[in-house]
Amino acid sequence: VVLTVCFVGETWQPVYAQQCPQTHVFICSSGFQDVHVMIFVGFGFLMTFLKRYGFSSVGFNLLIAAFGLQWGALMQGFLHHLHDGKIKIGITSMINGDFSTATVLITFGAILGKTSPVQLLILTVLEITIFAANEFLVGEVLKAKDVGASMTIHAFGAYFGLAVSRVLYRSGLKDHEKEGSVYHSDIFAMIGTIFLWMFWPSFNSAIAPTSDGQYRAVINTYYSLAACVLTAYALSSLLDKKGKLDMVHIQNATLAGGVAAGTTADMMIYPYGGLLIGFVAGIISTLGFKYLTPILASKLKIHDTCGVHNLHGMPGIIGGLAGIVGAAMSSTVLYGNGLSNTFPERPKRTAIQQAGFQAAGLGATLVVAIVGGAITGFIISLPIWGQPPDQNCFDDQIYWEVPDAEDDGEQLNSSEHGKYKINPEV
16 A cells, blocks of 8 residues: 555645635545545444444454555545545545445445454455445446435445444354443533534535535535434433433444435535434434344344444435435426536436436446455355454454453443343342
8 A cells, every 4th residue: 555655646726726726725624534534434433332242343443444445445546536646635635535434344344243353454455445346337427416425435334334243243243242332431422422423414425516515515414414303312211111321322323324325415405304314314213222222133144233224325325315315306496507507417417317316326326236245255164264253253352452351241222233132130
């Protein structure tokens, strides 16, 4: 990676003048920092719920992200920013590098606790390469709009991860004694949730091509997230016989609105459109954690450790479907002279045609993700990569120097990711 950057990497001259014109310098750089915090703090701590895998969750997250952002900048640079044999590096390319890493971190959630660091690094190289190719297909060939990447990052990363998890499935990991949380591990995971929730408007608006598009993206995501939180809280309580809240739902389903708002983030959907998207995403995500994850594990042999299908997969599809509707409803009445800024191909396409290309982008993403994930799963399942044995899964001790084991007496009945619930009465 270092040698490649030395030979083909080149900074924009001047960086800010070309990448972030005039008064948008601060917005562009602050958006990058917000996304950066989401990648390293938000995703890292969100996965610390496992009682014996906190070091690995945060530590391997840092490893994957630091490597992935470099490889992602190169892959996307070759496809988008190659000029005169040089890749132009600036704030936008750095944001896109973080976006590339996000796909791998989503996949990491599906196989959390079941892979070695070497497997994760091989996965990072393969997935980011496939992701970059798919993003080029969706954005440059099909010209589908996906500014907040509901399709190309969230749906792609989730279904790629599910395909990898299916290939790596081992029956010995079912009801694993270490696959659960304790009180303090769920609190740490909630820290990740809060950081992700706060900065998600920046994630969805970071690469919007115009200032008014960024403005709409922040507003739409803001209201989608708010509606999603209320929906997740209400439904979580309704689904429990005693009316109690499930921390798994609160940690994850409250974020689904940000995922689902991505594709339509810079579209004219108005605040009520954002509220509706967040409401639907909150319902689907919460129900998925309650009912669908156990079915995937028992019937399809897809063990989804973090429930990424419910947080990223289905909400990503919802976002893609919302994008189809948003494109079909686009017109000069809604956008005025800014229609071509939001939909650059509209002068050549009708609204219905653009909606069709949005649907094609969603379908292509799902196919590429599943096929690419299955192939990657077979590659990293080779014995040479040192996959941990069943008894060492979900445990830091195989890779880290750890303090003495803590008391397991803090286990709570709310500690359920999928169908695996810890019962303190047993």
